[in-house]
Amino acid sequence: MSWSSSRARAWILAFSLAAASAVRADPPSAPAALPSDSIYHLSMALRDPQGKLAQLAAWRGHPVLIAMVYTSCKSVCPLIVADLKRIEAALSPVARERTRVLLVSLDARRDDTGALRKFVERHRLDPRRWLVATPAPGDVRPLAALLGVRYRALPNGELLHTPLIALLDGGGTPRARLEGVGTNASELIAAIEGTAKPSGVTAAAAR
Amino acid sequence: MGSRLILSLVCALVLCAGHTALRADARARLPLARVAAGSFRPLLAPSSDGEPRAVSVRSFWLMTRPVRNDEFLAFVSRHPRYRRDNIPRAFADAQYLLRFETPTRLGGGARPLQPVTLVSWFAARAFCESHALRLPSEAEWEWAAAASETLADARRDDAFRRRILDWYARPVGELPDVPHGPKNLYGIADLHGVVWEWVEDFNADVMVADGRSRADTAAQNRFMCGAGALRADDVQDYPAFLRLGFRSSLQASYTTKSLGFRCARDDRASAQKERP
Amino acid sequence: MIDATDRNIRTLWLLAIVGCQQPVQERPPAAPSVAPSALARDTGGSGQGDLGPPQGPPIDAVLTAAPQVPPPTARKQPAKVVVALEVREVELPISEGVTYTFWTFGGRVPGSFIRVRQGDTVEFHLRNHPDNKMPHNIDLHAVTGPGGGASSSFTAPGHQSQFTFKALNRGLFVYHCATAPVGMHVGNGMYGLILVEPPEGLEPVDREFYVMQGDFYTVGKYREKGLQPFDMQKAIEENATYVLFNGSEGALVDDRALKAKVGERVRIFIGNGGPNLTSSFHVIGEIFDRVYPEAGTRMQENVQTTMVPAGGAAIVEFKVEVPGTYILLDHALFRAFNKGALGMLKVEGEENKDVYSGKEIDSSYLGDMMMPGGAVSVAAEQASQGELTIEAQIAAGKTLFTGTCSTCHQLDGAGIANVFPPLAGSDFLNADPRRAIGIVLNGLIGKVTVNGQEFNSVMPPMSQLNDDAIANILTYVLNSWGNKGGRIAAAQVSAVRAATPRPAGAAH
16 A cells, blocks of 8 residues: 555544544643743644734743733723833843744634734734734633633623733743732842843753 | 454454444543523622623533543553653642552542542643543532522522531531532532532633722732723622632642532534634 | 830930930930920831841740740840741630530631731741631731731631731720621631830730620520530520620639739730620729720729720730739629629739738629639539539538528528528428529519518529529528428429529529
8 A cells, every 4th residue: 555645544534534633632732942931831823913823832841921811901901011021121132132922812702813913013012022812712711721811701891810920931930920910020020131141041941 | 364354354253343442431421411492690799880791601511510530540551651750840730630549540548438538629620621521610510509499599698608608617527428418490510519619611700809899990900901890799608709719719730639520512503602 | 015105204314314405306216206396296106117138047936835925025126926826616615505616717716816016027827727617817906908818818718818917006905807798707716916016115014914805696595505506596686695804704713713923913914806896994903003905005093994895906914913813704794693704813912901901802702703713512422423522512502602692591591680681500491492583593483471570572593503503592592591491403403494484584
């Protein structure tokens, strides 16, 4: 039998799909180097403002500031963005160059690519270092749970949520948290500086 | 040639049957009962105008007792990723399944029919998913738990409330085999009096940790978008209040000795409902 | 906290004498205390509390269980102090034969006493034991910061939290769990005291004690046996079942009493966890030489009874001059005698007849209200083995009778003519001994003829006595002063208690 035949390929495809669905209950196996407490163990696909797929671990190796927002949020989410910009501005050039910002939407149903693009424009976010992306609806709560963000959908479509900025090191381990808006960020900034050093980026490679 | 074909067919059948039997054993049927649809005002009720509003719950199916040690052990055997020695710390804390004597054996400290505890939210979800089920939502769980043996909503009944409060007054002690207590209106037991239980949206509970600042909406708004949009409805419902407090103290990777779970599924008769 | 007026006046005189050429200083040197010309001004509160960064290595705080108090810090510099408190939910006795599931800081009620110095940096660790069911946190009234630490310390079972604060204000402060519903957590015993010493320390005394009052609400009535759950409705109505010092009836009684010697100066740090009731704190037979009301900085002198608010504290100091047993109580008297708000301070030493000549009333006076030792314990012990002898009943009954009934019926059972009927050789009693059970439980109002004399008085119900106590008392009475003998069993009392209604207001 020739493996290049279309029938064989169809079998291979069918088998792969079957295998993939059979292990759906398991989280996809992560590369061995991921630290035990890394949030990148949660492998999830995000849709970016261009409609392309990105992984949660897209910036593995970089210090990442991660927060959960939604584009139609009127009060707190713009303040979270402002806080992130403030923090970014306070970093040393080395740290700023290495650090990335990941904003994940809480509103998977309504934050489509159009909404994301408008959000990026409105807040003038630099796409080289800022990513706003929407997960699949079923992935929102696990990510929020992992980060410690609490949220609830209200009947009128609004989302009740706690504002939180978390710093992940290169391996995806949360290193610092900033709760609330307008809170003093000096400890977080110090943590980013520490993580952005060359040794900090590859920290905690082993369990 | 013919007999060899028959023989191989027979072997194939036997193997298939054996395989199916194994699968059936591993995926032992979990007992579920149907909870009728309802409308009720939960403790933290959504409100856009200051008046707490009722929440509707579609009919759904809920396990009639918490998940047991033997069932969870079978799960980690089939899904080694969730064994105590394999699971990433991001998904479960250091006490995960510590009652089991080894990662693959129950031992004396965990009887097969006791409710499984020391499980995290991620592990509980994965278990339910492996059975083609899910965790109940908080609204579903609270609606099912509002029922006594005879009433769908017995939350204002003093005797009902007192029985539940008494459990909070007792130390943890040894867990009973389940099912243990009386069945409620739907035939579901042990929603009260045995273990706390995970719900899918446990992190929708945004109770401000300091119990005195309920009135301080300005402070709450700083920590939460739209904090004023939730109204505590019946503050006399102390059991619900205690559950709210407990869920608020949890992170998804946490495990505790008195926290277990049970699974649920949609009622196929009612329309599919997407969860946020 | 110490009124430094005296010291400053003395300092001024000294300076005036020693250094005439020097200008008399308006303000005293160095010590952070009040200038005599500024009695109306304050000590600066939290504004004066930041004494700079902590010096030296971190110190593990010495934590003590009530009634012990940690020793003075005796430090001259601010330090970093590490405090680790573990929350435990634990079933303990609250009264004789009655248990309760307390939620505690450190395994007992009240929680551990914490002692630091003003300006110290406290690194606080709150541990929630894995065997607990409930989440908990802590609010220390000594903390300047949101919630007093409550929002930073919300902890699930099997986890721990940490936060750091600087003790800016001197004083004696309550700490308690502030998890909703707060009243329930506090009502279950989650409170204690933290002392922030002034920088110069407190004036030395001979004894320091830690006493904390609290009110408790159970589903069962006072002294109803068994494991009693918390009663939320009674707590809301502020209808306390028990009002206790240090978490159980008898915590400070008999062999667990506070002890001192004649001539010593005693200081009591008296706190009140509540949740509801304010205390009228009094020591029978003593006057407080000094009181720091509400544990503040100003001192009051010669006080008989001081108020300790719920969620507050006070400091009292007095010198004991005469030996004997002094009763600590909440002078809201029905709490003391019907709900357990009683403790003892036993003072030993030489008599001082000039100061007090009378014979002291010893513990048997209050034998019925507390958990007495001696004969009553022996009887209880025997009863629990199923081997209660009539001799033990009589001995126990005598102790109890002396403590309660003799007040009216007199020690020899003779009663008082025209007022209280006799029990000695009483035809009324001997005609139907079992009738007496109902009378002791439910009281007796109206005409009764005993030994030819008519009495028309009011005997109050004594149902706060439990079945064993009543059985023992009646057995003693039946076997004394020429009565016909016989014995009454606790089961008989129990049957009458169940079969008859109690008058309004009586205990169970």
